[in-house]
Amino acid sequence: MTQRPLPSWPDTAPDLIAVAAGRAPADMVIRGGTWVNVHSRETLPGHDVAITSGRIAFVGPDAGYCIGDGTQVIEAEGRYMLPGLCDAHMHIESGMLTPAEFARAVIPHGTTSMFTDPHEIANVLGLAGVRMMHDEALMQPVNIFTQMPSCAPSAPGLETTGHEISPADVAEAMTWPGIVGLGEMMNFPGVAAADAKMLAEIAATQRASKTVGGHYASPDLGRNFAAYVAGGPADDHEGTCETDAIARVRQGMRAMMRLGSAWHDVENQITAITERGLDPRSFILCTDDCHSGTLINDGHMNRVVRHAIACGCDPLIALQMATLNTATHFGLEREIGSITPGRRADVILSSDLRNLPIEIVVARGQVVARDGTCLVDCPHLDWPASARGTVHLGHALQASDFHIAAPAGANSVTANVIGVVENQAPTRALKADLPVQGGLVQGKGDVCQIALVERHRATGGVTNAFVSGFGYQGRMAMASTVAHDSHHMIVVGTDTAQMALAGNRLAEVGGGITLWRDGAELALVELPIAGLMSDRPAAEVAQAADRMMQAMRDCGCQLNNAYMQHSLLALVVIPELRISDLGLVDVRSFQAIPVLEPQT
Template sequence: MTQVDLIIKNAHVFNVYLRKFQDVQVSIKNGKFYWINEHLPNLTTKQVIDLRGKYLIPGFIDAHMHIDSSMTTPKIMGNAILRYGTTTIVADDHEVTNVAGIEGLKDFISEDSPIDIFFGIPSSVPSTNNQMETIGGKIGIAEIKDLLDDPRFICLGEVMNFKDVTSKNDTLIKNIIRICRKQKPTMPIEGHTPAYHGEDLAKIIFNGVTTDHTQQTGKLVDEKIRNGMFVEIQLKSMHPDVINTIMNNNYYEHVALVTDDSMPDTLLKGHLNLLVRKAIKMGMTPENAIYISTYTPARHMGLWDRGAIAPGRVADFSIVDNLQELSISEVYKGGISEKNIIKNTSSTKFIPKSLINSVQAPKLSKKDLILKTILVDNGIVTANIIQINEVGTFTNHIQRQLKVHNHIVDWQANGLALIMVQERYGLNKGKIALGLVDRGIIGDGAVGATWCHDHHNIMIMGTNIAGMINIQHQLLEQQGGYIVTKKDRIVANAPLPIGGVVSNEPLSTLGSQIGKIRKTLVELGYKNTNEIMSFSTLSLLVSPTLKISDKGLFEVKSQKKISLFELNKN
């Protein structure tokens, strides 16, 4: 007789290898699945669970996400998402790395978590270069070699710099990819390849990038898969043309669902389970939706000990009452109920030393935000403007003719918002860059944050200058955060004291704070499917088309600096 820890009877058990449910019994020993069969003779156990026809599925695996982009810590993240069935994640924590380098990264990932966390090596810190943005840390060859020796790092995090990846020169990112290939030949090279196709896509793949997770269309998914890429589908890419492309071409082996950036208020509702449920509602069979959230991400990341209910695999699983609704009644991690795991988790606040007191910039006054031009004294200038889209994080580059009086530009009369980015690391005396935004804040108010991808300087946008100044002063006082004003009064505030990007408050508190910021942005006329991420990626210099940093405006693909004003051509 063989002693096991747990036997589960009368369940419909999902077999990822057959991609179907089977009525079998499941045994668990030492935190792993032991024997799965219709009958389990010769086994003895102290605990038997009778599921009475419920469903058993493997724990979800999120192969591409950012803990720090959810503004929370590894432990709080794990406690939040374990109850939704996510038992393993691969996190690329390049936000804290941009703030405080490898020391900040190591401090941040030192916190224990109730789920299994593997990591991607931040490949693009900075996301572009020091001529385009100021950051607090840097990842170079020495840091890459250091992290390659850590078995927790199983992939190269998203490679963002298209220009350097495809350059004819021997660039830093090319050397990073080469070192990873030499030391760990099977390591996935995650990519950030938004809207690239044709020869541009061929160049990216040719230079070693194996994966993409960015905003997709059905046509892009098809082209990438046909050219050998593994495609990670996040929520903003779950459109009918994308899902239909996967289903119609039976592309399940080549895709996985991922969360990428989960906002704190969203985490109060769910995690990867929300994407699986949506895929089912969009016509994907439950079997295929579960398959691309368990087995394919595990296989892609080389995590051969999980992603399946099979002998020797880690006993991570969820009990599901209804497949169509994906209603999860209980989750087990390593054969232990999540209720017992979370109950035994301490609630001590996480305070990593290298990420405290990181916001260092001088206070601004209203005169710092007067928009001037030397091109004309009185007359008209052409302004290069960031235009926000209602879906996703891409922007448009538009131009408007604005009146000038005594060198001061009248942007208020054109329904625009002023945007300001200030260097916050004490490296450039708090230098600021100004720009203009169309379809941003429409009402009387402002929004500002130090959670500004990926350089995480201070970025503030608004129509009310006093409100913008109040935000800047408050961000300095509380060492980072996300703040919104109506007129000049602060009405929503989410402090982020860890590196200016992360809170150590309970998720219920942080989620409520971010939810209020989102609600206030909507009230001020901001329109986007994810208002929080949309604003904070106006500074992301690798996401098309026109973005801003403390160094000014940049056209993303060419990395060309764009002047805010030009002489009127008429």
Template sequence: MDKLENLWIYNSAYQRFDEGSVFFEDTIRHVQRDGQADRDEPLYLIPGFTDIHMHIESSMTTVTEFSNAVLPHGTTTLVADCHEVANVFGVEGLSDYMDLPSVVDVFYAIPSSVPSTSPALETSFGNIDAEEVRQLCKREDIIALGEIMNANDLFSEDDNRTKRIIRTFKEYRPKAPVEGHCPRISGEQLSRFISAGVDSDHTHQSADSIREKASNGMFLEIQRKSINQETIDALKDPRLTGSFCFCTDDVLADVLVDEGHLDAVLREALRFGMRVEQVIHAATSSPSRRMRLFDRGRIEPGKCADFILLDDLQTLHIHSVYKHGTLVYTAKDGLLNRQQLPTLKDRYLHSIQRKPIQADQIDLHLPQGCHTIPVIEREEHTTFTRFAKQEVVQQGSSFAFSHFHLNLLAVVERYGHEDPIIPAFLKNGLSKPGAICSSWAHDSHNLLVLATSVELAVRAVNLVIKTQGGIALVDDTEEVVIPLPYGGIISTEPIDVLARQIKQVRSWLVDHGYRAKEEIMNFAVLALPVSPQVKITDKGLVDVINQKVIDWRTYYA
């Protein structure tokens, strides 16, 4: 039996630190809380961090490499919703991805929105309905139903896919949580959302939404973009203990390497004045209990010996990390045993089925008498978009969009159907000549292209097709491709290499005038037809609120 002594040990019951020692093997055997922490440089023992709302593929990496990346940041347990892989490969490919090895304990939530809307609005390879839920529930590592995004299905009087999924999941996992996605939903609609069995939310919060949702019994998963003085002041109320936790949702590789994982979210909460004891509780005990992982999240006898030693409580600086009683990381020596990615099946590395495109496939003709068209205007500080009107002047049969300071925006279907390319247009996009095309485009991961000319758009799309997935950057001086060979969404490079590549994409976007709080994610979700108000898919321009495809040529006719 191993022993760590002369420590300050976190006490989850009282949210305080006690002096003492801990005895452990793979689980904690005994906690002695009456010793004397007489080290010259005190160490603080806390449970390993548990992140219960996150998407590994949002870091564009594998389960194996993600584990290597987050262990040094104290994350020892994940609950992952891998809906990106499910959209690209279906249940079989999803299962293979979930089977990849990991030192971190990874539990899974069944993706509930694959595709995020319907085949009428977007094309994806995968589809999850009741039968697929039954198949996935056979896995022991399935402990939740992933975020329900389609509120229209919940509010509908008809039976539909979302309701079938919830009903089937509850049949096989009656006590397991159902996760929610309900941005800007309040009042009676919020009550209907919760009444449908969906009782958590991880989307952007305000102090008012925190109070309303918590008062209605909703568990809140607070990600970094929701943290500010107003929200932290609301969450500091001790009566909310156990009603919320912190989570990451999406962390791009460069942010993960430079700033951290869940620990970076916690430091942000500390910066706005939350007590460190409350912050720790909301990253350990609270999320573990939400997911019914009662064997972890606390320094108590019988719990997993997953813990972190901190040498600075206010900065959460990590001295060392233990996983199942084994030392896996020290600040001095780094990660002690880096796990290697196994050989991947060939079909996962060759998944872009689209043939190269040509300029004449992008139809920009304007019908006679068309004077006004709808375009997308995006918010720079969020992922929300809105309709904007653009007055146009007839200039022959083709729309010269660049004359109006618009960018061409299109989604090219990638799954072998060779569907027509239906363009749309974006305000406040690229201000310098260039094109970016990405097969990492939420959630269906078709080929999303933004360009200042048709010629540059074609070059960028064809580079991604040739590379079998990735992010292509094209302008008059260079062509660069960041390969994402696993399904067109996941890199097989070590996380530090991928981080440098993602920085290159971010820098290119900024240099070409694309302004956003999170440039890459802001771009990628232009193809997500559940994020208000208007988005683009391979079917064309989508009115998200009314869930229908619209024709930009006749919309204002």
């Protein structure tokens, strides 16, 4: 089953005019609410909204003349009528859900528009995977716009992906109906160096008059930043402080401030508005990465808006940053982002503008959720066999695959260690003195082993290194085929035998996340589609994810949303240290470095 496409404004203009002029009845009237006008930044009590053909025909103090025998009337009873919320930058795969199940999870939270970058599946399945995500997105009862992934691999020469994205792929995708722009341009050194491939992708997007997404994950705001902005990216979500946000908007970019499951970057940037008084039109709220547990238990864009308000932001400004600002940025101000004539009829009813309870959600003129329950069907794509069974190890893993040999005769070594930073995407480049036993380097204290296992081409390759910050104790290991962005397999553990058990288990089930301790599996999240997603209901996946988080805590990890930290340890475009199939990467210099420092 597919959803009937929403007719365009020009196609429905005669119907909209007829209803607004009183010559025809509306399909729906929301009566007696407080209109939250994000254009004028006002709340206007005692207003009605008339809807026909999935679009808004009239907003005013009295739409009684638009009501006919067949008109559905919703009594707002003074509640706030808000525009449907927009997520400006996100990855559906990070929810471990398909687009259909992601939509089902977020509709009750008032999200009616999403701007998604499926670069996770692009790394595994290439353009064919992007098309599957795009096609299922268009089947949904809410607006899921797709940005064509730009960087697979994210950093050429520093990692190997299952598939690569080319300028020709980008040019082809720009002709698809649901593509609104280019996904985050993560190869910021390439853009700054005028890399021909990166500039060709940007040019193909700009020639199609679509938006180029940005990703500048560097504290350097000098010439490299200037060169990156000159290359064309129009927004950035990698800022972590007020200085970052200000630098971006001063250069004409939109500063996207994110609150995901593990990325808490709103509070440190929103002071540019609340304290420095900058014009909020250039600021946008987004989630970037939210796993299913966050969606089910905490919310989606409603959670981000509430958080912005709690950080001191005026509620109407916070709402602008989650509605109109997003729509304007993507050239869709005349389609979504406000409750005004001609726009898609995406409306939320809420009794409290600060705490933002989502009581009724209307999308495209249809009641899609009420009091936390999704009321509509979210159709699934028939995912083919080619999208499943994507874990190819080459051989069964052994404990010896994870051994790190010390230099001959050494009793201790100095290792370069990836340092996890709670609630942020960047890591630290640390050094640790580690003991040697039987010729093998051992973890010590909070330092344990990390390995990246190649899983796309069955090469049998295993890269070993060290990581700190998880606080794991005992004989344990955790493995995941979600490993942004190359999506090989990441295994973190204190015991090499447990690491082998965990890796082999994921090969057996076709991908996912597993945690082992003392030879037994404590938790498993099966993700059979590309090793990234489940097509099971979000609540089921969230329960499995909750069990995984509890298992991590049982093994000593107290980090907030530590799984998200685990899954980004291979993202070789965010400083400082990362792991790839080609080695340990220093993202400050974009060079591979040795795991063990040379003996002196």
